[in-house]
Amino acid sequence: MSLISFSFLLFCIITILIYFIVPKKFQWIILLISSICFLFYKNLNIYTIIQSLIVLLSSYSFGILIEKFRNEKKSKIFLLIGIFIILAQLIYLKYTNVFLRSFNLIFSLFNIKYRFILLSNKPVLIGISYYSLIMISYLIDIYRRACESQKNIFKCALFMSYFPILTSGPFIRYDNIKDKLYSQHKFNYSLMCKGLIRILWGLFKVIVISQRLGYFVDTVYGNIYTYIGFYIVIATLFFTLQLYTNFSGSIDIIMGISEIFGIDLPENFRAPFFSKTITEFWRNWHITLGAWLKDYIFYPLLKSNFIQALTHKCKNKFGKKIGKKIPLYICLFIMWILIGIWHGGDYTFIIGSGILQFVFILIEDIFGTIIIKINDKLGINMKTFSYKLYQVIRTYLLFSFAMIFFRADSVINALETIRFMFVWNPWILFDHTSLYAAGLDRYDFGVLIISLVALFIVDIGIKKFDSVRDKLLQQNIVFRWGVIYLLLFVIIIFGCYGVDYNPSSFIYRQF
């Protein structure tokens, strides 16, 4: 079920109505029932039932066992078995063909005739990449004594399948959400208004901006031999914005819905395009994935005996400063490869959202202090607005460049796109017709520019005040409702519901 569909709207209205009508002690049961309906919507079969039971039963039972044998060695064994089962299923269902294709590629490089036969597509439950990692963190948290295990299997099932987060996250932690998830919630008018505003803002981002940008991006990326040079430059810059508005917009919708239930979810974006470096960008983009990887992979890896011994050796050999960096970069590399794999496993994702990001961060870390020293010598003030603006634009351009791989169908296609991007045809920007021949006319460009200005202003507000919505709610009633109605009408009038519109095409949904 797509977040932008009539069936989802109806589904949410019915769930919210029942949620607040039933006795409050049954509210979590309503959430569980609706989550199960959402999880198996048009996808109920023996495969999906088994898939969900494997994760549920292993996380539930091993969670209890880890807690029961906390002070014994068994605890670690149970943790490892639990993680292994959940991870093995995730890898089997999502990445088997990626691995088989890689082996076939290696075979072809070495002239070996043998080829693995790819597995046929089996039905996979929606949100498997999210709930698998969420349940792994649940087991690790019990092991680390950060939380207690859930003894009620149905409550455990709700934590695993809470429907708002199944499409695009954010990643939740059991200890942070358990109280809100199972507790009783009174209907709260102001919370509902807040939730609705956030939903509207998310719809605006997805339907008015992202979908519109998508027309241009799809036209250009689908015909890179026709639309060359500046068409590709603009489409690439647009794609980054399309990805952001699509992903953060769906997160807004999700958080708004959850807020109506009285369940706060962790923020996943904090105005990422105002970041001055790629490192800072990733602190503000898909925040909960970054936090998950940091807490459950990066820190344990860095603190492992092997890496610590390596750090010790490197420090002795290369000195303290450089010595401690080498193991750090190894861990960072592993983490970015994992981020690439999580995004789908194809080489385009591994390069675009993995290796290139790692390279940018590496360069920033190595040359960061050198650049400061050079600027100091040249008398360039790095605290000025113009310098910060340069840094922000540089970050946007670098990230957009990496996203060429993310968007392309294959690595070859991405390299071709980059090749054709360097054709000099700036006149298409000024001849009043060329630009309007790639999926968006003058009217669409107008809507897009005004919408992007609105997004820009709101993101500045988020950067400054954390929440623009709270500021809006402090205004007088006329202004407040004026803005809300304006947003509603803009979505209805300027939303892209054309024949080409495919509401299920959430870019992050496939993960």
Place this chain on the structure above:
Amino acid sequence: MEKEIYERLNKVFRDVFDDETIEVNSETTSKDIEDWDSLEHINLVVAVEQEFGIKFNMNEVTTMKNVGEMVSIIMSRI
């Protein structure tokens, strides 16, 4: 004893972040020290572990919010 712990911590912080001017107190957080990011955090934690001969568990590593929390954990272990 707390005073002595802070003195030893100052030594560790100065060594890890290469900054002789660092003076930590219970309220000090990663925001107060420029290079204290997620990459340096583990180096700091390991250096503190070695200085005091203790081990932080992973939950403590990921959740400690300021130097004060770090000191309470150290005091409970030594």
